[in-house]
Amino acid sequence: MAPTDDTTPAAASAPVDFIRTIIDEDLRAGKNHGRLATRFPPEPNGYLHIGHAKSICLNFGVAEERGGTCNLRFDDTNPTKEDVEYVESIKADVAWLGFRWDAMFYASDYFEQIYQFAEQLIRKGKAYVDELTADEIRAYRGTLTEPGRNSPWRDRPAEESLDLFRRMRAGEFEDGKYILRARIDMGSPNLNMRDPALYRIRRAHHHRTGDTWCIYPMYDYAHPLSDALERITHSLCTLEFEDHRPLYDWCVDNLIEGDKPQQIEFARLNLNYTVMSKRKLLQLVQQGHVAGWDDPRMPTISGLRRRGYTPESIRNFCARIGVAKKENVIDVAQLEHSIREDLNKRAPRVMAVLSPLKVVITNYPEGRVEEVDVINNPEDASAGTRKVPFSRELYIERDDFREDPPKKFFRLAPGREVRLRCAYFITCTEVVKNADGEVIELRCTYDPATRGGDAPDGRKVKATLHWVSASHALDVQVRLYDRLFNVPDPDDVPEGRTFIDHLNPESLQVITHAKAEPSLASAKPLDRFQFERLGYFCVDADTQPGALVFNRTVSLRDTWAKIEAKQD
RNA sequence: UGGGAGGUCGUUCAACGGUAGGACAUCGCGCUCUGGACGCGAUUAUUGGGGUUCGAAUCCCUACCUCCCAGCCA
Numbered sequence: 247m248a249p250t251d252d253t254t255p256a257a258a259s260a261p262v263d264f265i266r267t268i269i270d271e272d273l274r275a276g277k278n279h280g281r282l283a284t285r286f287p288p289e290p291n292g293y294l295h296i297g298h299a300k301s302i303c304l305n306f307g308v309a310e311e312r313g314g315t316c317n318l319r320f321d322d323t324n325p326t327k328e329d330v331e332y333v334e335s336i337k338a339d340v341a342w343l344g345f346r347w348d349a350m351f352y353a354s355d356y357f358e359q360i361y362q363f364a365e366q367l368i369r370k371g372k373a374y375v376d377e378l379t380a381d382e383i384r385a386y387r388g389t390l391t392e393p394g395r396n397s398p399w400r401d402r403p404a405e406e407s408l409d410l411f412r413r414m415r416a417g418e419f420e421d422g423k424y425i426l427r428a429r430i431d432m433g434s435p436n437l438n439m440r441d442p443a444l445y446r447i448r449r450a451h452h453h454r455t456g457d458t459w460c461i462y463p464m465y466d467y468a469h470p471l472s473d474a475l476e477r478i479t480h481s482l483c484t485l486e487f488e489d490h491r492p493l494y495d496w497c498v499d500n501l502i503e504g505d506k507p508q509q510i511e512f513a514r515l516n517l518n519y520t521v522m523s524k525r526k527l528l529q530l531v532q533q534g535h536v537a538g539w540d541d542p543r544m545p546t547i548s549g550l551r552r553r554g555y556t557p558e559s560i561r562n563f564c565a566r567i568g569v570a571k572k573e574n575v576i577d578v579a580q581l582e583h584s585i586r587e588d589l590n591k592r593a594p595r596v597m598a599v600l601s602p603l604k605v606v607i608t609n610y611p612e613g614r615v616e617e618v619d620v621i622n623n624p625e626d627a628s629a630g631t632r633k634v635p636f637s638r639e640l641y642i643e644r645d646d647f648r649e650d651p652p653k654k655f656f657r658l659a660p661g662r663e664v665r666l667r668c669a670y671f672i673t674c675t676e677v678v679k680n681a682d683g684e685v686i687e688l689r690c691t692y693d694p695a696t697r698g699g700d701a702p703d704g705r706k707v708k709a710t711l712h713w714v715s716a717s718h719a720l721d722v723q724v725r726l727y728d729r730l731f732n733v734p735d736p737d738d739v740p741e742g743r744t745f746i747d748h749l750n751p752e753s754l755q756v757i758t759h760a761k762a763e764p765s766l767a768s769a770k771p772l773d774r775f776q777f778e779r780l781g782y783f784c785v786d787a788d789t790q791p792g793a794l795v796f797n798r799t800v801s802l803r804d805t806w807a808k809i810e811a812k813q814d
Numbered sequence: 815u816g817g818g819a820g821g822u823c824g825u826u827c828a829a830c831g832g833u834a835g836g837a838c839a840u841c842g843c844g845c846u847c848u849g850g851a852c853g854c855g856a857u858u859a860u861u862g863g864g865g866u867u868c869g870a871a872u873c874c875c876u877a878c879c880u881c882c883c884a885g886c887c888a
Contacts, residue, residue, distance in 0.1 A: 263827085289888050324887060380886055387884055391816045394884090425886055435817040437884050446886040465888045489818055489883050511819085513881095518825090524888095566837060568827040570820095573881055577825050580838050590851060625851065656849070665847060699847050710847050779848045805849045 263569040265510055266308055269480055273312065278479040278505045282314025285478050286340065286347075287469070289321045290332035290453070292524035293539040293546045294339045296560070296581070297515040303564035304512070305482055306345040317476055318347035322354050323468045325452035333453070335539070339547040344557045353463075353472045354454045360463050360471050361415065363501050364426060364444060368407045372500055373444055374400055375410040376427045383425075386432070387440050394432040394440045414447055417460045421447045428467070430496065438493045442466055466490055470497040473507040481507045484514040485571065515567065516575045519729040520545045521736050521745055535749055536730070542786075542797045543730045543753050553727065554774050554784025554799030559588040578729065582800045589774060589782045589799070594622050594629060597667065597712040598762040598777040598796075600724055602641035604687045604716060607672060610638040615715070618698065620668040634763050636669050639716040641761045643779075646711045647688060649677055654809050656708035658688070664709040667778060671696040671707060712778045719761035722794040725786065726755040762794070769794060776802075 262270075273282060284305040288298065309316035318340060322328050340347070353360075367373035376399045378386060388394035407426075414424050426445035434440055444467045449460045470493075473481045481494075488511045498506045516522060521530075522545060530536045530544070539546050542553035550560065563584040567576050597620070615637045623629035642658070651659040658664050663673040676689035695702055699710070730753050736745040766775070773785045781801035788795045 267830095287888095291888080321888065327887075383886075384884075389816085389884060393816090422886065427886095437817080440884085443886050448886080462886095464886075469888085485819070486882055487888090491818090513820090566827080568837095570827070572820055572826090574826065577838065580826075583838060586850090595848080621847085624846095624848080654849090667847065707847090709849080712848075776848085776850085779850070781850095802848075802850050807849090809849080 263512075264571070265304065265480075265482060265512060265569055266312075268510060269308060269312065272479070272508075281477070281479055281505075282309060282312050283316070283477055283479045284309050284314060284482060285317040285319045285473065285476060287319045287321045287353075287472075287483075288336050289324070289327070290329060290336060291324070291327040292332060292528055293335050293548055295522055295524075295527065295544075295546045296517060296550065296563075297522045297545075298339075299343060299547060299560050300515040300564050300567070300569070301482070301484075302340060302343060302345060303561055304569055306340075306347075307565075308480075309348075310345075314479075315348040316345070317478070318350045319472060319476065320352045320354075321465065321469065321472075322352050322452070322454065323463050323465055324448075325450040325462065326448065328453055330453050335548060339551075342551060342557055343547065343560060349476075351472070351476060352454055353468050354452060356468070356472055356475050357455060357459060357463070359475060360468055361461075363471055364411065364463070364467075365408060366501060367428065367444070368404055368411060368426075370500070371404055371429065373407070373426055373428050374402050374404075375407040375414070376400070376425050376441075377423065378425075380422060383443075387437065388432070390437070393434075396432050397427070397441070400429060400432075400441070411445070414445070414461050415459075417449075419447055421449055423447060426461075428493075428496070430493075436489055436492055438466065438490050439496070442493060466493050467497055470494040470507065470509075471501065474498055474502040477505065478507045479505065481509045483509060483511055485511050485573070487511055511571070512569050513571055513573055516573075517545060517578050517581065518575050518734040519578050519731050519736075521731070526745060529746075530730075533746075535746065542725070543727050551772075552784070552787065553797055554589075554782060555585050556588050556592075556774075559585040562588065575735075585782065585800055586803070589776065591625050592623075593774050593776045593782055595620075595624075595776045595778050596763055596766055597634065597714055598722070598724070598760055598766070598780070598783075599641045599643050599712065599714050599719075600726075600757055600760045600777075600780065601644040602759075602761050603644040603647055603685065605640045605642050605672070605713070606687060606689050607638050607640070607692045608675065608689050609691045612638055614638065615718075618669045632765055634668070634765065635715045635718040636666075637715045637717060640666070640713045641716055641719060642666075642688075642711050642713050644685075646709075647674070647685070649685060652810070652813060654813075655806075657711065658709070663707050664711055665696070665699050665707045666713045667710050668699050669697070669713065670694070670699070671701060712780075714761045714763050716761075718764050720764055720766055720794065722760050722762045722766070722796060724757040724760040724783070724796045724798065726757065726798045728753045728755070760796075766794065774799070 286305045306316045376397050386395050427441045430439045432440045445461045448462050491509050494509045540548035540552045617633035618636050619631040620634045646657045670692040672690040672692045674690050678687035680686050731748045732750040733748045736748040769785045771785045771787045782799040783796040786795040786797045
């Protein structure tokens with residue numbers, strides 16, 4: 247490697263966003279006794295998506311780079327929406343992305359401590375038990391432009407609140423009968439500070455604590471305390487929590503001694519041509535618009551994994567898009583670039599024909615089979631070569647032949663010579679059609695002198711085609727995916743419509759009898775390949791012995807398709 | 815019409831009072847046994863208006879635009 251002036255390679259070319267800048271300053275200043283501790287705090291109420299990957303890469307990444315720690319913490323304060331299925335998938339997804347948490351916690355681990363903190367607040371006169379109904383509380387809250395009004399129960403003696411709160415915990419009251427509220431300021435212009443709810447009565451079975459509790463803390467109260475109890479130093483979250491920060495600080499300032507966690511907000515990731523809210527993703531799953539959370543069209547981590555994305559490509563993507571406070575919509579082409587870039591370097595090349603057109607080599611001996619050496623990966627010499635059977639009857643891609651070739655179409659046409667990849671030059675001599683006039687077969691001659699794909703006389707061809715030997719080919723299923731929605735912003739809908747109306751009806755195309763070279767016979771789920779000239783493909787979990795199923799991860803960049811589109 | 819936040823190429827991130835740069839996208843060209851990859855080149859931006867300064871994307875004022883907040887969700 248060429249020497250550089252930079253003597254601190256760890257810092258070399260690492261993107262420094264505003265959060266890393268703040269953290270570095272804090273570290274330099276010796277804040278938090280020089281510690282750095284972050285956490286990734288998902289609620290287990292859905293599967294993780296690419297937007298979460300941004301947060302994961304940020305939280306785990308910054309800890310990794312700067313010698314800190316990062317915990318995985320499940321924010322499980324609402325038992326009515328949460329489930330172990332989700333916690334398992336979240337753990338699997340974080341691990342798959344390549345991150346290891348220093349510790350794993352649940353907010354529910356802290357329920358007792360959080361409860362005790364609440365009693366403290368009550369004793370200090372900072373919280374009270376209210377008996378307004380939900381509707382009344384809403385009415386008392388005021389509006390964006392008008393202040394709220396104090397609840398008639400706001401000045402209830404602390405002793406009375408304490409008694410009521412303990413009886414709430416003991417299960418003496420029905421759901422919704424009482425609620426614990428912070429006593430802050432009903433006149434605050436920040437609605438979050440108008441005596442926010444701290445605890446509600448909710449008789450629901452919790453996926454971890456079972457029926458131990460019938461009262462559950464609210465996010466705004468439990469989150470800062472969970473952070474503090476874990477000694478988190480930097481609590482990174484998305485922009486919509488900016489207005490909650492005063493409440494976050496209120497909780498910490500009133501209850502925590504010593505180092506105080508600091509909340510910093512950044513802009514969440516948005517991608518065009520998809521939706522990213524868990525609510526909407528859940529709707530797609532529940533209404534059957536997709537096959538499940540891991541449908542390869544979903545922007546979920548599990549969907550991307552099944553689609554064939556690599557963890558590295560997702561991490562590189564997250565590094566490239568950066569972290570800032572500005573709302574953003576990333577072009578999905580950026581994501582596609584990341585996976586092409588990664589797979590180009592590592593995916594072994596194979597040949598498969600999606601839309602087969604039979605080619606008979608008329609001057610090739612019947613019954614003869616030879617094995618040609620084919621390059622496994624031109625980007626990686628160490629990948630070597632493999633043997634692929636060649637015979638008199640082959641399949642080529644239907645799109646690679648035109649009876650009447652347009653300008654700039656370099657592929658096969660009557661009388662034209664092209665190369666079959668790593669095999670021979672062939673020349674089309676005859677076009678066979680059925681009664682409907684459809685081309686059903688091509689008759690070609692080959693030049694035996696061009697074995698391996700080079701002409702000894704130096705003559706050139708303008709195209710190289712992929713192919714498979716007809717009698718040796720594997721019959722495989724291939725699933726081609728297109729964007730799930732046909733508009734860049736599916737949420738941009740006219741009155742009375744929903745994002746569902748923008749679903750792309752052609753987002754999945756199944757090809758049931760694609761022809762693949764025999765070396766693929768031993769492929770296993772999640773194996774990734776480049777089908778030469780077509781794209782990157784990943785073996786799907788639906789694969790059965792003898793019945794391979796491939797997902798197209800992403801097509802190759804297709805210059806000819808662009809030229810052709812312009813000619814129309 | 816309260817409060818909070820944000821406006822830099824088409825998109826995204828940088829530049830932190832001193833030559834507005836990278837990535838993706840787009841368009842050319844070259845190279846190529848993948849019309850892939852790769853290489854080279856090009857286009858395009860500081861929301862408007864004032865001010866401070868030798869010098870402003872950066873500091874100040876002002877206008878405009880966008881996003882978030884009225885769950886006993888997170």
